[in-house]
Amino acid sequence: MADRSILVIEDEANLRGILRDSLASEGYKVYEAKNGEQGLALALSERPDLILLDIVLPGMDGLAVLNEIRKEENWGQNAKVVMLTNLSDSRSVADCLELGAHSFLVKADWTIEGILSMIHDELKDLPSQ
Amino acid sequence: MGLRRYFRTLKEQTVQNKLNIIIGLVILILLFGLLNFWFGMRVMSGIRAYVGGEGLWSKAEKAAIINLERYADSHDESDYREFLKNIEVQLGDKQARLEMNKPAPDMTVVRDGFIKGGNHPDDVEDMYFLYRHFRDVSYMKSAIQTWAEADQEIQNLLNVGNQIHELLSAPLPSNLAAAAQARQARAAELSSLLSQIYKIDARLTVLENQFSAILGEGSRWITKTLLTATITTTCLLGLLSLTVAIMIARAIVRLDRQKSEFVSLASHQLRTPLTAVKWSAELLARSADSLSPTQQKYIAKLHESSQRMAALIGDLLRVSSLDLGTYQSEEKEVKINGLLETAIYDQQKKIAQKNISLVTRIDPDVPVIKTDEQLLAIVFQNLISNSVKYSREGGRIEVNVAAKKEHLLIQVSDNGIGIPDKQQSQIFSKLFRADNAVEHSFNEGTGLGLYIAKAMVKRLGGKIWFDSVENSGSNFYVKIPL
Numbered sequence: 001m002a003d004r005s006i007l008v009i010e011d012e013a014n015l016r017g018i019l020r021d022s023l024a025s026e027g028y029k030v031y032e033a034k035n036g037e038q039g040l041a042l043a044l045s046e047r048p049d050l051i052l053l054d055i056v057l058p059g060m061d062g063l064a065v066l067n068e069i070r071k072e073e074n075w076g077q078n079a080k081v082v083m084l085t086n087l088s089d090s091r092s093v094a095d096c097l098e099l100g101a102h103s104f105l106v107k108a109d110w111t112i113e114g115i116l117s118m119i120h121d122e123l124k125d126l127p128s129q
Numbered sequence: 130m131g132l133r134r135y136f137r138t139l140k141e142q143t144v145q146n147k148l149n150i151i152i153g154l155v156i157l158i159l160l161f162g163l164l165n166f167w168f169g170m171r172v173m174s175g176i177r178a179y180v181g182g183e184g185l186w187s188k189a190e191k192a193a194i195i196n197l198e199r200y201a202d203s204h205d206e207s208d209y210r211e212f213l214k215n216i217e218v219q220l221g222d223k224q225a226r227l228e229m230n231k232p233a234p235d236m237t238v239v240r241d242g243f244i245k246g247g248n249h250p251d252d253v254e255d256m257y258f259l260y261r262h263f264r265d266v267s268y269m270k271s272a273i274q275t276w277a278e279a280d281q282e283i284q285n286l287l288n289v290g291n292q293i294h295e296l297l298s299a300p301l302p303s304n305l306a307a308a309a310q311a312r313q314a315r316a317a318e319l320s321s322l323l324s325q326i327y328k329i330d331a332r333l334t335v336l337e338n339q340f341s342a343i344l345g346e347g348s349r350w351i352t353k354t355l356l357t358a359t360i361t362t363t364c365l366l367g368l369l370s371l372t373v374a375i376m377i378a379r380a381i382v383r384l385d386r387q388k389s390e391f392v393s394l395a396s397h398q399l400r401t402p403l404t405a406v407k408w409s410a411e412l413l414a415r416s417a418d419s420l421s422p423t424q425q426k427y428i429a430k431l432h433e434s435s436q437r438m439a440a441l442i443g444d445l446l447r448v449s450s451l452d453l454g455t456y457q458s459e460e461k462e463v464k465i466n467g468l469l470e471t472a473i474y475d476q477q478k479k480i481a482q483k484n485i486s487l488v489t490r491i492d493p494d495v496p497v498i499k500t501d502e503q504l505l506a507i508v509f510q511n512l513i514s515n516s517v518k519y520s521r522e523g524g525r526i527e528v529n530v531a532a533k534k535e536h537l538l539i540q541v542s543d544n545g546i547g548i549p550d551k552q553q554s555q556i557f558s559k560l561f562r563a564d565n566a567v568e569h570s571f572n573e574g575t576g577l578g579l580y581i582a583k584a585m586v587k588r589l590g591g592k593i594w595f596d597s598v599e600n601s602g603s604n605f606y607v608k609i610p611l
Contacts, residue, residue: 012405108443109440112411112412113411
């Protein structure tokens with residue numbers, strides 16, 4: 001997995017740390033961002049294979065980040081973005097899916113094992129870089 | 130200004146105080162209404178008794194006149210006794226009237242008087258009540274005045290009666306000529322006395338009519354007054370009750386909304402730290418090989434509890450979104466087998482642990498349906514997770530999906546612990562868990578699953594029901610329109 005990169009945009013340090021450690025131990029190259037602006041900048045500069053994106057973020061929120069990513073014509077329009085949030089209201093889900101998020105996961109309902117397995121499935125068909 | 134200040138003070142009260150004030154007013158008006166009714170009944174009953182009494186009084190008076198006439202003609206002592214007997218009626222009523230005029234009347238004397246007057250013993254209380262409370266009030270005052278005048282005339286009648294009796298009782302001279310002369314003088318005096326009687330009778334007739342007319346008028350007036358008071362009281366009571374009902378309904382709706390918003394906010398805020406606990410426990414459990422069995426046991430408990438809490442929060446958020454009405458439906462083409470697979474996949478671990486055999490049957494003619502996928506997914510998840518939860522080791526679960534004429538019929542059956550007969554009616558209630566469910570799996574289940582499932586099925590325009598036998602299993606059915 002060394003050639004796969006994942007960007008974690010998460011403001012909660014505890015959760016970000018767990019995700020980073022777990023992903024890194026699976027061999028992914030991990031980028032971390034603690035707010036929307038930083039996350040967007042990293043996404044556009046590093047073009048990771050997958051982005052785990054929170055919705056509630058200080059400053060620019062996850063929906064705005066996703067919207068900006070989709071505006072980038074070459075890579076952004078098809079970038080794999082998985083919403084990983086604790087919001088579960090129907091409005092948020094609908095908004096994210098409308099903006100082309102690949103999946104919408106409620107953090108509290110998912111295990112790390114489940115998230116890793118989902119990421120593995122998402123990336124397995126991706127051509128090697 | 131005073132009224133405005135009063136309203137401002139009222140407005141500043143807490144909801145509880147406002148309700149107390151209004152409820153107090155309602156009780157007050159209700160009491161007033163009851164008092165009004167009781168008072169009205171007594172007054173009306175009193176008036177009726179006096180009208181009846183007046184009838185007896187007049188009848189006896191006329192009879193007494195006839196007795197005197199007859200006595201004057203027959204000179205028979207029994208006619209005179211009849212006269213005295215009849216006049217007892219008026220004298221009885223007079224005895225009651227005079228006693229009632231005293232500051233502290235003796236009720237025995239009053240009762241005795243009215244009964245002598247021919248009145249029914251049960252009416253005495255109301256006659257007394259009316260007299261004592263209204264003797265100085267318009268109609269009653271003038272009726273009593275008329276009564277007193279009539280009693281004076283009765284006294285005159287009695288005097289004349291006595292005179293006739295004395296006249297007729299006086300012995301005649303033994304001398305025939307003197308006797309004839311005395312008879313002549315007696316006849317002349319008798320004639321003069323009889324003419325006095327007729328005059329008294331004429332005056333009494335006028336007074337009797339007057340008394341009836343006054344009571345009649347008074348009765349009409351009091352009926353009208355009481356009716357107005359009753360209507361006013363009823364209207365006020367209705368208006369206040371309506372205000373109370375509106376206030377309570379508004380307060381309930383507001384409090385319920387605040388509660389749901391609070392639950393929603395609190396649940397959401399709880400999710401972030403809980404996720405950290407849950408994920409940490411999971412990672413700890415994964416690297417638990419180096420820990421002692423006791424430590425491993427505690428980590429497993431930590432992991433399990435955090436998962437349960439996450440499920441509970443998820444359910445609470447769904448309930449609050451239903452209560453708040455913030456859920457937005459979104460219809461799209463849904464493949465039933467996909468939903469079913471996901472719901473079963475979520476339970477795979479537990480199905481394997483309990484060695485449950487699960488059979489799914491989806492009719493080939495089940496079409497792709499247009500519905501709210503999220504809602505239907507939750508219904509499947511809840512029903513399947515329940516059947517797994519309440520199955521025993523080696524149990525069997527069957528899921529059937531069939532397309533009927535205009536609807537989809539989903540059936541989830543298990544041979545698990547079932548639902549006790551007595552608690553079946555509560556099974557869809559919020560936070561309800563059957564006794565055997567709590568006993569069977571205390572740590573699982575929130576008491577919200579079936580409540581949510583029912584709400585979601587309703588939202589989808591469908592119906593959910595079940596049949597179940599305790600210790601034998603349950604069949605849940607869901608009907609969704611196609």
